[in-house]
């Protein structure tokens with residue numbers, strides 16, 4: 001099976017490349033700038049036509065949540081029109097598309113995990129452009145899986161786990177918000193889930209649609225940070241005390257949902273796959289990062 005993934009250095013694309021290294025019958029083509037630029041739909045069509053993959057994974061996105069508030073046009077070009085172009089190009093070569101979306105499409109009220117059919121109502125530009133992207137993907141290619149994930153970390157790229165380890169190396173204590181709840185998700189687990197689902201998409205009876213895909217178990221950002229740093233300490237890595245603060249104590253340009261827990265039952269029912277507990281998966285990543293702080297690249 002040949003899978004084209006958008007992006008080159010992102011967390012999910014890098015984790016897919018790593019996962020495929022152990023599977024000889026799987027070829028991953030990472031297609032990114034300058035050849036495939038989501039801001040240039042013609043380049044998207046040309047790159048996907050040239051590679052002729054069996055499946056397209058749409059993993060590239062504009063993911064700078066605060067910066068998006070200042071660059072709504074650029075975020076929309078990439079997350080909405082770029083995503084739509086990827087899905088249309090896949091349809092053009094008869095391939096299904098697996099598109100990644102986010103918990104930030106929800107407003108964050110209540111405490112129960114969001115289900116796929118709960119109304120989306122983003123409270124920031126990033127979430128709004130990702131929701132528009134979901135709609136563009138669905139309109140352009142009926143053979144789509146939209147996978148909403150959340151709070152992604154890995155040994156690759158930029159993420160909260162790496163930020164906490166880096167800050168802890170220089171400070172005795174870190175102040176982290178304890179009133180935003182969600183499901184930390186390893187990009188390594190996302191890669192595993194994508195490859196599991198991809199096997200099923202080759203059939204026309206495949207269960208296309210929208211799914212939530214996230215780490216098992218919930219916490220707030222301070223709980224996530226404290227767990228990561230506790231594991232790091234036992235391994236001889238950096239540690240700092242985590243002070244729990246509120247969102248009001250940590251002003252940011254973008255508003256973030258207070259509750260972005262995702263219910264993953266639907267993905268489990270359709271694909272028989274559920275993520276490990278977030279503590280188990282984050283321990284694996286912290287072990288690798290403490291051993292080699294720059295990660296894989």
Ligand SMILES: NC(=O)C1=CN([C@@H]2O[C@H](COP(=O)(O)OP(=O)(O)OC[C@H]3O[C@@H](n4cnc5c(N)ncnc54)[C@H](OP(=O)(O)O)[C@@H]3O)[C@@H](O)[C@H]2O)C=CC1
Nearest residue numbers: 007008009010011012037038060061063100149151152157
């Ligand atoms: N990170 C997170 O916490 C979450 C992410 N998601 C979603 O999951 C998906 C994967 O996220 P993640 O792997 O963390 O992303 P990263 O932020 O790690 O990487 C972003 C990727 O997008 C690529 N990219 C950005 N702009 C363009 C462009 N104009 N043309 C082509 N490629 C571009 C980057 O390219 P390059 O490799 O060249 O730098 C990079 O590969 C995204 O759709 C994201 O919205 C959902 C929930 C949480």
Ligand SMILES: Cc1cn([C@H]2C[C@H](O)[C@@H](COP(=O)(O)OP(=O)(O)O[C@H]3O[C@@H](C)C(=O)[C@@H](O)[C@H]3O)O2)c(=O)[nH]c1=O
Nearest residue numbers: 063065102103104150151152160175176177221250256
């Ligand atoms: C660095 C830092 C952050 N925070 C807060 C800010 C924020 O509320 C929370 C997480 O910070 P981040 O900047 O990692 O969060 P953010 O970039 O909003 O992460 C989001 O990225 C996008 C792409 C998604 O799709 C979401 O699922 C989510 O993962 O922690 C602290 O309280 N203290 C700190 O020292």
Ligand SMILES: [Mg+2]
Nearest residue numbers: 063064065066
């Ligand atoms: Mg960030």
